[in-house]
Amino acid sequence: MDALSKIFDDIHLNKSEYIYLKPQGHWAYAYQEQDAMIGYVVLVGTLNIQFESQKLLQLEAGDLILIPSGQSHICRSDNKENLLEALNINDFFDKRRQETIEFGSSSGEPALILAIRCHIDTIMARPLLNALPDYIHIQHITGSTAPEWLQIGLHFLAVEAYQIQPGRDKILDHLVSILFIECVRDYIAQLSDSNNWLRALSHTELANALAAIHGKPEQAWTVESLAEQCCMSRSKFATLFSSIVGETPLAYLQQYRFRLASQHLREGQLSIQQIAHRVGYSSETAFSQTFKRLFDLTPSQYRQQFH
Missing domain, CATH: 2.60.120.280 (Regulatory protein AraC)
Structure with missing residues (x-):
């Protein structure tokens, strides 16, 4: 997709x-x-x-x-x-x-x-x-x-x-x-601004990296492995991604993973451990600590707001 x-x-x-x-x-x-x-x-x-x-x-x-x-x-x-x-x-x-x-x-x-x-x-x-x-x-x-x-x-x-x-x-x-x-x-x-996240979605090289992140967020992506998806060198990919998307590839990956985690928590159908695995964390503790740093709430507290 x-x-x-x-x-x-x-x-x-x-x-x-x-x-x-x-x-x-x-x-x-x-x-x-x-x-x-x-x-x-x-x-x-x-x-x-x-x-x-x-x-x-x-x-x-x-x-x-x-x-x-x-x-x-x-x-x-x-x-x-x-x-x-x-x-x-x-x-x-x-x-x-x-x-x-x-x-x-x-x-x-x-x-x-x-x-x-x-x-x-x-x-x-x-x-x-x-x-x-x-x-x-x-x-x-x-x-x-x-x-x-x-x-x-x-x-x-x-x-x-x-x-x-x-x-x-x-x-x-x-x-x-x-x-x-x-x-x-x-x-x-019709976009004239090349430094726009939307432009990256249709970019001949970067689109593959975004499709990989959004399609398989649980995978242990690195800058190197994402660059490979685009058939680019690590340095060229990292520079191009940051200039167009506005943040580094790994920062973008983390933001996406935790938006996805918040959606799973709001829907309430998966355990916190299952959600952690869905977004690439083998450790529930590490996932929960990062979630609290980003949302100022633990995953359990966040979920309670919606249920």
Whole structure:
């Protein structure tokens, strides 16, 4: 499995939920950050979105915006701040999922927005979220210039959203996952910054080392053995890896191992000794000491927070 596929496997992109927002006239709604990715497809009208950084962006009909970290934001009918109370839409994904929610003033131009939320493991996704921008904005997704994968994906999404058929939730999860992965691949292809962790995932030489780390974290990797995966000398590999990824190969390996350990502890299905072996430690004591140094909690204390 290539590195990007394994990363998407790790972050547990699942439990996709959607609602249709149908505001009219003057309106505003807010979304509070959660452990989820959120995206909007503007089907009719316009949408002005403002992030906590005060960055303001206008979306037209036919635009898609993906907010990978699900950071808090406010959406409005216009680009002016006013005293209009913003409707909180967080609970709608749970309580009114798959519904059309109407709000706003009684007169004025209507809008129709497909809002999609997809839960992720934010600890496992941290390097990905850190490497991605606050948002990915794709314009005119229904036009002829839009990527073919996006047109096909949204068509399938629309069909599944309107039909109540067995297995629909699973299909929606897969469709949203595909859309997210394609958006990330599209973003990687346009990257101008070579010193970006995402660029390493598609790097002709480094990708093999990342695939090895993510595919077999329990293996006793050394800088030499990782360099061999890339058919490079130890020194050239170490220098290239550090310059693009931003940390040494062994530091990256340790960070990944312990993010994975934290996921196993939160899921609660394996013993601490089993988890230690899964992430390359033969000694449970050594594993526990390193875990406490990184997380300020012992593995048992960490697990108790989630069970």
